[in-house]
Amino acid sequence: MNDLLALYRAQFRTTIAEQLQYRGGLAIWTIGLVLEPVIYLAVWSTVARSQGGAVAGFGAADFAAYFLVALVVNQATFTWIMWEMEYWIRQGHLSPLLLRPVHPIHRQIAVNLTFKLLTLTVVVPAALILGVVFRPNFAGIEPWTALAFIPALVLAIALRFAIEWTLALAAFWITRVTAVNQLYYVAFLFLSGQAVPLLLLPGPVKAAAEWLPFYRTLGFPVELLLGRLSPQDAAVGIVAQVGWLAVMVVLLNAVWARGIRQYSAVGA
Amino acid sequence: MRTLRLLWVHLRLGALNELQYRGNLVAQMLQSLISLAASLLGLGIVFSKTDALGGWGPYELLAILGVYFLVGGISQLVVQPSLSRFMEDIRLGAFDFTLTKPVDAQMLASIKQIEVWKLVDVAIGAGVLGVALAGLGEGVGPARAAAFGLTLLAGVAIVYSFLLLLATCAFWFVRVDNILVIFQSMYEAGRWPIGIYPPWLRLSLTFLVPIGFAITVPASGLVGRLSGDTLALAVALGVALPLVARWFWRRGLRRYSGASA
Amino acid sequence: MLDLRAADVNSASIARFTLGRTMDDIRRPVICVRDLHKAYSVPEREAGLAASLRSLWRRQTREVTAVERISFDVAPGEIVGFLGPNGAGKTTTLKMLAGLLHPTSGEVDVLGFTPWRREPAYLRQMTLVMGQRNQLVWDIPVADSYELNRVIYAIPDDQYRRTLDELADLLELDPLLTKPVRNLSLGERMKCELAGALLHRPRVLFLDEPTLGLDVTAQRRIRAFIADYATRHDATVLLTSHYMADVEALAERVIVIHHGALRFDGPLDGLIERFSPFKTLTLDFEGAPGDLGRFGEVIEAADGHAVVRVRKADAAAATARLLAELPVIDLSVADPPVDEVIDRVFSDEAAGAADEAIEVAS
Numbered sequence: 043m044n045d046l047l048a049l050y051r052a053q054f055r056t057t058i059a060e061q062l063q064y065r066g067g068l069a070i071w072t073i074g075l076v077l078e079p080v081i082y083l084a085v086w087s088t089v090a091r092s093q094g095g096a097v098a099g100f101g102a103a104d105f106a107a108y109f110l111v112a113l114v115v116n117q118a119t120f121t122w123i124m125w126e127m128e129y130w131i132r133q134g135h136l137s138p139l140l141l142r143p144v145h146p147i148h149r150q151i152a153v154n155l156t157f158k159l160l161t162l163t164v165v166v167p168a169a170l171i172l173g174v175v176f177r178p179n180f181a182g183i184e185p186w187t188a189l190a191f192i193p194a195l196v197l198a199i200a201l202r203f204a205i206e207w208t209l210a211l212a213a214f215w216i217t218r219v220t221a222v223n224q225l226y227y228v229a230f231l232f233l234s235g236q237a238v239p240l241l242l243l244p245g246p247v248k249a250a251a252e253w254l255p256f257y258r259t260l261g262f263p264v265e266l267l268l269g270r271l272s273p274q275d276a277a278v279g280i281v282a283q284v285g286w287l288a289v290m291v292v293l294l295n296a297v298w299a300r301g302i303r304q305y306s307a308v309g310a
Numbered sequence: 311m312r313t314l315r316l317l318w319v320h321l322r323l324g325a326l327n328e329l330q331y332r333g334n335l336v337a338q339m340l341q342s343l344i345s346l347a348a349s350l351l352g353l354g355i356v357f358s359k360t361d362a363l364g365g366w367g368p369y370e371l372l373a374i375l376g377v378y379f380l381v382g383g384i385s386q387l388v389v390q391p392s393l394s395r396f397m398e399d400i401r402l403g404a405f406d407f408t409l410t411k412p413v414d415a416q417m418l419a420s421i422k423q424i425e426v427w428k429l430v431d432v433a434i435g436a437g438v439l440g441v442a443l444a445g446l447g448e449g450v451g452p453a454r455a456a457a458f459g460l461t462l463l464a465g466v467a468i469v470y471s472f473l474l475l476l477a478t479c480a481f482w483f484v485r486v487d488n489i490l491v492i493f494q495s496m497y498e499a500g501r502w503p504i505g506i507y508p509p510w511l512r513l514s515l516t517f518l519v520p521i522g523f524a525i526t527v528p529a530s531g532l533v534g535r536l537s538g539d540t541l542a543l544a545v546a547l548g549v550a551l552p553l554v555a556r557w558f559w560r561r562g563l564r565r566y567s568g569a570s571a
Numbered sequence: 572m573l574d575l576r577a578a579d580v581n582s583a584s585i586a587r588f589t590l591g592r593t594m595d596d597i598r599r600p601v602i603c604v605r606d607l608h609k610a611y612s613v614p615e616r617e618a619g620l621a622a623s624l625r626s627l628w629r630r631q632t633r634e635v636t637a638v639e640r641i642s643f644d645v646a647p648g649e650i651v652g653f654l655g656p657n658g659a660g661k662t663t664t665l666k667m668l669a670g671l672l673h674p675t676s677g678e679v680d681v682l683g684f685t686p687w688r689r690e691p692a693y694l695r696q697m698t699l700v701m702g703q704r705n706q707l708v709w710d711i712p713v714a715d716s717y718e719l720n721r722v723i724y725a726i727p728d729d730q731y732r733r734t735l736d737e738l739a740d741l742l743e744l745d746p747l748l749t750k751p752v753r754n755l756s757l758g759e760r761m762k763c764e765l766a767g768a769l770l771h772r773p774r775v776l777f778l779d780e781p782t783l784g785l786d787v788t789a790q791r792r793i794r795a796f797i798a799d800y801a802t803r804h805d806a807t808v809l810l811t812s813h814y815m816a817d818v819e820a821l822a823e824r825v826i827v828i829h830h831g832a833l834r835f836d837g838p839l840d841g842l843i844e845r846f847s848p849f850k851t852l853t854l855d856f857e858g859a860p861g862d863l864g865r866f867g868e869v870i871e872a873a874d875g876h877a878v879v880r881v882r883k884a885d886a887a888a889a890t891a892r893l894l895a896e897l898p899v900i901d902l903s904v905a906d907p908p909v910d911e912v913i914d915r916v917f918s919d920e921a922a923g924a925a926d927e928a929i930e931v932a933s
Contacts, residue, residue, distance in 0.1 A: 080511065220337060220341060242355065410698070
């Protein structure tokens with residue numbers, strides 16, 4: 043355990059140093075991260091205005107609140123492992139990682155957390171500025187929603203990490219995973235609540251999205267914080283997060299074990 | 311003439327070379343289609359809640375989507391890969407070889423690298439435009455076609471000049487390799503008419519990163535929503551920006567060869 | 572008009588050539604360099620955060636002279652070795668000759684052109700090869716890269732065919748042409764690189780470290796090819812190399828620069844004469860060497876074998892004394908290896924001595 047902590051600390055330091063070398067890259071990445079929710083916000087605010095101020099109970103200020111919180115949650119939960127894993131496997135970078143006495147996932151978790159901490163320094167100011175510009179309606183936030191948001195966010199981070207790690211392992215079997223990644227990205231875009239609040243999806247799609255795990259990693263914590271969910275829905279949601287997390291961790295381990303066998307069989 | 315010939319050779323070689331990896335074609339088609347599907351899904355959801363977005367009807371937005379794919383495809387087919395390569399060459403010193411060639415260095419650097427499969431995006435763009443036109447019903451008269459052709463040409467010229475301006479910075483700063491990514495990430499905003507964005511963003515997307523001129527303006531020309539002023543401005547920029555970019559490139563080149571030092 | 576200028580500028584070199592050759596042999600130099608000078612101003616800042624912040628608005632710069640007023644001529648068909656340690660200014664000079672860099676001052680005339688104007692007519696007649704950098708397209712077959720060059724240089728079809736056949740023949744390229752560059756070995760890549768750079772049959776070749784990193788066999792092949800191309804096409808070659816063997820094999824004439832300044836220009840033998848006031852005596856004898864220090868500087872001494880370095884003037888006397896005083900079985904007197912001489916030219920304590928020796932050999 044102490045060894046692991048030391049590993050995390052060391053990884054933390056190298057990642058910070060590394061990222062500070064690429065400040066330009068960080069800035070560009072921030073532009074993309076901030077612009078995306080602004081686009082959805084603009085689209086939906088326009089729709090709301092054309093519908094006499096609100097669509098499905100969302101006014102422009104509600105959309106602003108939704109997409110601003112979504113920006114922060116997305117920043118906290120996103121991973122880039124699906125792209126990195128392909129690179130590791132193709133370029134043979136995975137082999138040395140496998141030789142280390144710790145599971146490669148720890149390195150990835152450490153790097154991910156460090157990167158998040160680092161980008162928080164640009165994302166929070168960006169969100170604050172957008173908050174001033176778009177005048178979001180945060181009236182729904184209550185002490186209990188704010189409190190429940192914390193475990194929901196932590197679970198969302200863990201769940202999305204587990205889902206994307208599992209999908210990333212497709213690279214063990216498929217040479218070109220870009221299309222797979224993109225397919226996942228599009229599914230996530232609509233089913234997680236990233237591009238549009240679930241409430242605005244057509245009925246059957248909305249029902250399906252509520253049962254799938256993606257919503258639990260993004261839309262759910264957002265709606266929870268903004269007071270759009272009843273305490274019962276919030277409780278159900280957190281239970282769903284825990285359930286999905288358990289399923290994904292089991293799946294991740296199983297797929298990883300098979301993938302490694304496949305990887306060493308090919309002799310990369 | 312020489313330019314076209316060189317461009318053709320690059321295209322042909324790129325295609326011949328890529329034909330060895332047909333998997334790439336399938337992958338690119340899949341990616342482009344997924345991207346198209348995502349856009350259509352988005353449009354579908356939006357139009358399930360409203361009849362018009364900022365005054366644009368469904369088929370008019372489809373026209374925007376078509377131009378988005380068309381211009382993006384052209385840019386990713388030759389401009390972006392070539393300019394990325396140029397910046398990489400500067401970093402590694404291989405740009406020297408471009409300079410020793412008896413053809414214009416800017417031209418060579420702008421067509422050096424071709425991503426053949428991005429032709430898929432160009433084709434999708436044309437297809438979507440076709441569907442949009444069919445859906446709009448009323449025949450597009452010669453005036454609209456001319457406005458579209460003119461603004462599209464200007465749009466491509468503006469995008470090219472903008473990217474060249476960014477890439478030319480490599481003569482001064484070595485570590486700018488991902489400066490072009492800014493454009494790519496902002497280009498996403500062009501899937502929607504820029505009129506729906508708040509003023510600060512609309513202005514940025516018009517004059518800072520000229521995505522409005524590349525997508526919304528030609529699409530407006532096609533659907534007959536283009537004002538004379540905007541048309542004139544687009545054409546003026548389409549002529550002026552390449553000249554500015556050319557001037558900047560020459561300054562960069564002078565610096566590179568130490569003539570200004 | 573061109574001829575007038577050439578006659579004017581090059582009267583010195585023409586006079587030089589007339590000494591040994593008949594008037595018929597005299598041809599106008601292909602490369603003509605006069606007082607070529609290149610200085611860079613480089614940003615300079617002390618270490619530390621405060622200093623780097625200060626440098627943000629008040630940038631300290633320092634003038635660095637890369638090439639210091641050098642002059643030389645190269646006659647048509649000549650192969651000239653350009654020598655100097657890293658950072659001596661070789662590559663900078665080559666880049667100015669190839670038109671990549673503007674000089675700070677001075678004049679260069681290559682084939683009647685000013686290189687840095689980069690007129691297409693000039694670029695079509697010269698080529699630049701840099702051993703450490705590749706200009707073939709990495710992912711496509713070699714022949715396709717050549718095809719690009721064909722269009723860029725607008726080489727007529729039949730000439731292209733003939734040249735490619737000839738080059739492929741000389742360099743044994745045929746099996747390589749269909750392979751992507753990334754699948755070639757370093758030696759193969761260099762062969763293809765050279766061939767690609769010569770497709771337009773340049774009359775002037777600038778080769779910067781053309782054999783860098785290659786194994787001995789590949790080096791030898793490249794050298795033979797360069798020499799062959801130069802004779803066939805009466806091409807003028809200016810090459811830099813770290814490997815003395817390249818220069819020894821190819822160039823009758825060497826130009827040595829150090830710290831940007833010209834240190835020597837003349838035949839290779841002359842370089843040894845001038846810069847090595849020593850001879851090396853290698854001896855085999857019976858028994859222990861004893862004290863050899865009285866003959867000269869002892870490089871190596873063991874039972875039965877020794878190497879001693881003596882001043883040139885003392886060589887004869889030392890040899891006689893050695894033969895008289897030691898039971899010598901075998902003795903040889905030699906110039907030191909060229910590498911050693913070059914080292915001497917470049918070492919700083921030699922710089923002073925070399926200054927006296929600068930005096931362009933003829």
